[in-house]
Amino acid sequence: xxxxxxxxxxxxxxxxxxxxxxxxxxxxxxxxxxxxxxxxxxxxxxxxxxxxxxxxxxxxxxxxxxxxxxxxxxxxxxxxxxxxxxxxxxxxxxxxxxxxxxxxxxxxxxxxxxxxxxxxxxxxxxxxxxxxxxxxxxxxxx
Numbered sequence: 579x580x581x582x583x584x585x586x587x588x589x590x591x592x593x594x595x596x597x598x599x600x601x602x603x604x605x606x607x608x609x610x611x612x613x614x615x616x617x618x619x620x621x622x623x624x625x626x627x628x629x630x631x632x633x634x635x636x637x638x639x640x641x642x643x644x645x646x647x648x649x650x651x652x653x654x655x656x657x658x659x660x661x662x663x664x665x666x667x668x669x670x671x672x673x674x675x676x677x678x679x680x681x682x683x684x685x686x687x688x689x690x691x692x693x694x695x696x697x698x699x700x701x702x703x704x705x706x707x708x709x710x711x712x713x714x715x716x717x718x719x720x
Contacts (some may be wrong), residue, residue, distance in 0.1 A: 584609065635714075639666045642682035653690065660697055660717040669712040683711040690715075 582593075584607060588595040594612040597605055616632050623683050636659040668690055670683030687704045694715070702714035 581607075628695050631663065634664045635667055636664050637669055639669045639671055640683075640686050641671055641673075642679065642686070644686065649689075651685070653693065656690065656694065656715065657697065660691040660694075660715065663717065665705060665717075666703070667712055668715060669710050672709045672711070677709065680706060687711065687713050 584595050588609045591609065593609050595607050595609055596612055596615065597607050599606040635653075638656055638659075640649070640652060644652075656666050656668065668687055670686055672680070672683065676682070684704055691698065691700055691713075697718055699716045699718050700713060701716045702712075704711055704713040
């Protein structure tokens with residue numbers, strides 16, 4: 579239909595002529611209430627934003643000489659963070675001469691990985707960044 583005919587029909591019905599697909603040949607237009615259309619688009623965006631989840635990264639720090647009770651306590655924190663839907667960055671902090679033995683820190687990270695294997699996915703394997711060794715953990719899908 580020609581553009582003037584479409585505009586006449588739209589005005590007759592009290593609606594607007596809206597170009598839906600300008601790139602196609604010929605361009606595609608619809609007759610609709612433009613204010614209502616904008617409102618519906620705004621509601622869709624609002625609902626999409628509402629359903630969106632934000633993932634936080636929680637950091638749990640260990641030392642190479644972390645004792646058993648402290649290790650268990652921090653491991654429970656990791657489990658709780660993962661259950662809440664957050665990601666966890668497990669970090670080993672080295673001081674002074676502790677840098678000479680990075681295998682102590684690697685053992686702790688591997689132990690976390692083994693003990694939480696049923697609930698954890700390792701997203702980034704252990705790697706050393708200066709005086710810190712860290713790995714990223716995420717929750718397994720249910």
